[in-house]
Amino acid sequence: MRAFDFFTPKTINEAKALLNQYQESASILAGGTDIVIEMNEGHVRPDVVIDIKRLKELEYIRIDGEQIRIGALSTFAMIASHPVIQERVRVLCQAASTVGSPQIRNLGTIGGNLATSSVAGDGVSAMMTLNASVVLDSVRGKRTVPLAEFLEGKGVSNRNALLADEIMTEIFFDLPDDHTATAFYKLAKRKSLAISVIGAGILVQVDDAGICTKASLRGGCLSRYPLHFKEAEAHLLGEKITRELLEETLPMLHDAVYESAKSRPWSVFYKKESVQGVYRKLFDAILEQLNGKSNE
Amino acid sequence: MAKEYSVIGKSKVKVDGLEKVLGTTKFASDYSLPDMLYGRVFRSTVPHATVKKLYLEKARALDGVEAVLDYHDIPGKNRFGIIIKDEPCLVDDKIRRYGDALAVVAAKSPEILEEALALIEVDYDEIEPIFTFERALEADAPIIHGTTNIHQVKHLECGNVDEAFKKCDIIIENVYSTHRLSHMFIEPDAGIAYYDDDGLMTVVASTQNPHYDRNEVASLLGLPYNQVRVIQAATGGAFGGKLDISVQCHCALLTYHTRKPVKMVRSRSESTMVSAKRHPMTIEAKTGATRDGMLMAMEVKICSDTGAYASYGPAVITRAMVHCTGPYSIPNVRADATFVYTNNPMSGAFRGFGVPQVAVCHEGQMNALARKIGMDPVEIRIRNAHQIGSKLTTGQILENSVGFIETLEKAREKAAEVLS
Amino acid sequence: MNKISISLNLNGEDRVIDVFPNRRVVDLLREDFKLTSVKEGCSEGECGACTVIFNGDAVTTCCMLAGQADQSTIITLEGLAKNGELDVLQQCFLDEGAVQCGYCTPGMILTAKALLMKNSSPTEEEIKVGMSGNLCRCTGYEKIHAAVKNAVEIYKQKLEQGGESIG
Numbered sequence: 027m028r029a030f031d032f033f034t035p036k037t038i039n040e041a042k043a044l045l046n047q048y049q050e051s052a053s054i055l056a057g058g059t060d061i062v063i064e065m066n067e068g069h070v071r072p073d074v075v076i077d078i079k080r081l082k083e084l085e086y087i088r089i090d091g092e093q094i095r096i097g098a099l100s101t102f103a104m105i106a107s108h109p110v111i112q113e114r115v116r117v118l119c120q121a122a123s124t125v126g127s128p129q130i131r132n133l134g135t136i137g138g139n140l141a142t143s144s145v146a147g148d149g150v151s152a153m154m155t156l157n158a159s160v161v162l163d164s165v166r167g168k169r170t171v172p173l174a175e176f177l178e179g180k181g182v183s184n185r186n187a188l189l190a191d192e193i194m195t196e197i198f199f200d201l202p203d204d205h206t207a208t209a210f211y212k213l214a215k216r217k218s219l220a221i222s223v224i225g226a227g228i229l230v231q232v233d234d235a236g237i238c239t240k241a242s243l244r245g246g247c248l249s250r251y252p253l254h255f256k257e258a259e260a261h262l263l264g265e266k267i268t269r270e271l272l273e274e275t276l277p278m279l280h281d282a283v284y285e286s287a288k289s290r291p292w293s294v295f296y297k298k299e300s301v302q303g304v305y306r307k308l309f310d311a312i313l314e315q316l317n318g319k320s321n322e
Numbered sequence: 323m324a325k326e327y328s329v330i331g332k333s334k335v336k337v338d339g340l341e342k343v344l345g346t347t348k349f350a351s352d353y354s355l356p357d358m359l360y361g362r363v364f365r366s367t368v369p370h371a372t373v374k375k376l377y378l379e380k381a382r383a384l385d386g387v388e389a390v391l392d393y394h395d396i397p398g399k400n401r402f403g404i405i406i407k408d409e410p411c412l413v414d415d416k417i418r419r420y421g422d423a424l425a426v427v428a429a430k431s432p433e434i435l436e437e438a439l440a441l442i443e444v445d446y447d448e449i450e451p452i453f454t455f456e457r458a459l460e461a462d463a464p465i466i467h468g469t470t471n472i473h474q475v476k477h478l479e480c481g482n483v484d485e486a487f488k489k490c491d492i493i494i495e496n497v498y499s500t501h502r503l504s505h506m507f508i509e510p511d512a513g514i515a516y517y518d519d520d521g522l523m524t525v526v527a528s529t530q531n532p533h534y535d536r537n538e539v540a541s542l543l544g545l546p547y548n549q550v551r552v553i554q555a556a557t558g559g560a561f562g563g564k565l566d567i568s569v570q571c572h573c574a575l576l577t578y579h580t581r582k583p584v585k586m587v588r589s590r591s592e593s594t595m596v597s598a599k600r601h602p603m604t605i606e607a608k609t610g611a612t613r614d615g616m617l618m619a620m621e622v623k624i625c626s627d628t629g630a631y632a633s634y635g636p637a638v639i640t641r642a643m644v645h646c647t648g649p650y651s652i653p654n655v656r657a658d659a660t661f662v663y664t665n666n667p668m669s670g671a672f673r674g675f676g677v678p679q680v681a682v683c684h685e686g687q688m689n690a691l692a693r694k695i696g697m698d699p700v701e702i703r704i705r706n707a708h709q710i711g712s713k714l715t716t717g718q719i720l721e722n723s724v725g726f727i728e729t730l731e732k733a734r735e736k737a738a739e740v741l742s
Numbered sequence: 743m744n745k746i747s748i749s750l751n752l753n754g755e756d757r758v759i760d761v762f763p764n765r766r767v768v769d770l771l772r773e774d775f776k777l778t779s780v781k782e783g784c785s786e787g788e789c790g791a792c793t794v795i796f797n798g799d800a801v802t803t804c805c806m807l808a809g810q811a812d813q814s815t816i817i818t819l820e821g822l823a824k825n826g827e828l829d830v831l832q833q834c835f836l837d838e839g840a841v842q843c844g845y846c847t848p849g850m851i852l853t854a855k856a857l858l859m860k861n862s863s864p865t866e867e868e869i870k871v872g873m874s875g876n877l878c879r880c881t882g883y884e885k886i887h888a889a890v891k892n893a894v895e896i897y898k899q900k901l902e903q904g905g906e907s908i909g
Contacts, residue, residue, distance in 0.1 A: 027764040027765065027766075028764060029743035029762070029764050030743065030763060030764060031743060031744055031763070032744075032746050032763035032807070032809045034809060034812065055807060055810070058805055058806050058807060058810060059787055059802075059805045060805075062766060062804075062805045062806060062807055063785070063786045063787065063804075063805055065807075066766065066785060066804075067785075075763065075807065075809075077807070077809055077810060079810065080813075103799070126787065126875070127787070127788075127790065127802075127874060127875025127876075128800055128853070128857075128871070128872055128874065128875045129787065129790060129793055129799075129800050129801050129802040129853070129875045130787050130802065130805075130875065132796075132799035132800060132801050133801050133802070133805065133806065217874065218871075218874035218875060219788050219789075219790075219874070219875060219877070
């Protein structure tokens with residue numbers, strides 16, 4: 027591995043100062059499960075590595091009124107085992123518990139997953155389904171960016187809006203209420219140690235009459251960033267959620283994946299079929315949750 | 323009354339189990355010796371080319387580098403291979419696959435080694451690469467070895483196939499193809515070479531084939547066999563993939579020139595790139611039977627890609643061909659097999675030596691026949707199964723240990739039990 | 743490049759070492775501390791052979807930089823047997839024949855150990871998920887699973903008899 031200098035800041039301010047000093051020549055090390063592999067293979071060659079994993083101040087999961095705020099250095103294992111996330115935010119719980127392997131979930135962080143912005147990032151798909159926002163911090167001050175905007179940004183890595191002197195410190199989103207069901211399904215070659223082929227999320231909110239008041243469908247690994255199934259969402263809004271209504275969106279999912287995949291290698295073309303199977307499973311999950319809730 | 327044995331029928335603790343649960347078992351990469359150097363190979367990044375020039379000077383000049391060798395530094399014979407000696411230790415005439423070895427480097431630390439490899443450059447004269455069986459056989463295709471891209475052609479025939487087909491009630495014709503597979507043994511290839519106290523060139527390696535390795539190292543260095551010793555370290559899985567030479571010759575060559583111990587440990591990607599693969603095959607099959615499901619005739623054409631080097635290709639072609647009928651008695655059989663060289667990764671030994679590939683074909687044919695006749699798929703197999711006294715396509719008579727029918731019946735019982 | 747100082751508790755002993763930062767934890771343990779039970783299989787966190795117990799969690803050391811080991815507590819397979827006596831998991835792997843080539847074994851045992859340290863009576867499913875980050879290419883999963891199950895039972899009996907706890 028190429029030579030570099032290694033820093034272990036004790037506070038977030040120290041970390042921001044180091045980033046301000048070294049800018050593009052520095053790489054941030056959070057869990058390390060992506061960047062250390064890249065460095066070992068020589069694909070990433072930083073002069074300076076700043077290990078922020080010890081900043082315990084960025085390792086938390088807090089319920090803050092109507093929102094959940096997650097410190098960027100919270101690991102997937104922490105997220106998957108958090109009781110409120112298990113109970114109320116299944117899309118995130120399920121995504122977090124299918125990332126990599128138990129060992130990777132013990133190291134990998136949600137902030138690292140979002141900042142890496144991989145096509146196959148399960149955390150990215152789940153957080154997009156939840157319409158999350160991220161907080162970016164630097165010596166210049168903090169800024170809050172919706173995740174969708176963050177992913178479209180052209181920052182230091184050209185993968186997202188993160189600038190050379192910035193650290194992602196927090197991710198937050200609205201805590202799904204009693205009338206909201208969410209789910210995540212990962213299609214992959216194996217159950218474990220597998221990169222997603224499709225990592226899809228769904229969120230559906232209904233009113234007392236069962237009419238859809240909010241819908242969010244995002245499919246990871248179907249385009250550069252989680253594919254937004256806008257037509258399907260519009261089809262659900264204002265209608266009573268039934269299996270029939272949900273299944274009416276399947277051709278829309280097919281067409282959206284077709285549009286996204288048609289300019290890509292033929293080897294991903296099958297996904298226009300498999301996306302429908304994936305969403306059938308997600309529909310089962312949310313119908314079960316919504317019916318369970320109405321029976322309570 | 324059943325005889326009591328001391329081992330058979332008993333649950334015994336493995337002789338090497340204790341060391342393995344303690345983690346003290348030494349695999350090749352766990353060896354370290356005083357003054358040891360770290361070695362690695364500089365490999366081609368094109369599949370088919372001649373080398374115009376290899377620039378080794380900068381790497382040689384780097385502090386901490388003890389040897390940078392190319393084919394000129396080989397004192398003996400620069401060819402190895404289990405059956406046909408067609409693979410160079412270091413490329414001399416031309417590159418035949420992505421990842422062919424061009425130079426070897428030994429350095430005092432893994433970090434210096436990495437730096438040295440980055441300083442090596444090469445100019446290629448590229449040749450059209452051949453990636454398919456079909457292209458390899460075309461008249462204008464470049465030749466990979468010698469005068470033809472045909473590696474081997476074999477033919478096996480018994481009975482009168484053409485006459486027998488005329489008498490069949492049902493004929494099934496299909497084409498099957500199987501893909502290239504990597505063994506993915508969990509321990510990447512590794513080894514360490516050194517001169518022992520008696521001055522013997524010694525190689526400790528992760529290998530399945532120490533005797534053969536000894537001969538290859540001796541031939542490479544121009545030494546008599548009794549001057550070379552190869553020791554098999556505990557080996558972390560192989561499945562046929564560690565029958566070929568991996569690091570043994572490169573390590574030994576570096577030790578020969580530096581007189582120091584040299585350790586080489588392949589990365590996972592290097593291991594996967596250059597270790598042998600399962601032969602991908604395309605199998606055309608025509609099977610004829612009577613209305614009551616008795617097999618009468620079979621005709622099989624097997625085409626396979628043995629990649630850049632022969633490795634165990636000559637063994638695989640024979641095994642695939644003689645096993646093409648599977649465990650079924652067929653009186654009239656014609657099998658033709660053609661293996662070609664390409665610029666793909668080399669194909670070699672992998673659990674079954676070609677037999678699993680043809681099993682895809684003969685079992686597919688049996689299912690297709692059963693469906694067409696409307697017969698139970700187990701029944702049609704039992705009806706045609708080899709038993710004691712059956713004659714194989716090769717003429718061999720089976721004299722004992724033919725448990726196929728019993729196995730099928732047991733499997734059927736078990737399946738009924740599980741499914742009920 | 744400046745060397746960094748790493749202080750850690752390694753297999754129950756406090757150790758301090760100065761190393762260049764461009765090594766991974768797997769290199770630190772194998773090359774600098776000569777703890778060769780830690781195996782490198784894939785170098786990308788896919789196979790689990792390099793697993794150790796790091797601050798109580800199973801982690802793959804091929805995706806960690808040496809510096810991340812500073813101020814940590816690490817247990818490798820060398821640290822499991824106490825005074826020549828095998829850990830219950832080691833004994834169960836041995837008795838069950840859950841060892842073939844032995845290359846995945848250190849990672850398997852340590853992953854199981856970390857699992858049991860957190861959850862002393864895992865269900866079958868929890869064992870399967872817990873062990874899902876370790877590959878065995880000789881296909882000994884049935885026996886490995888049985889070995890972990892047996893260990894759970896033995897620990898349970900030991901606890902009932904007022905004996906030592908798992909971790």
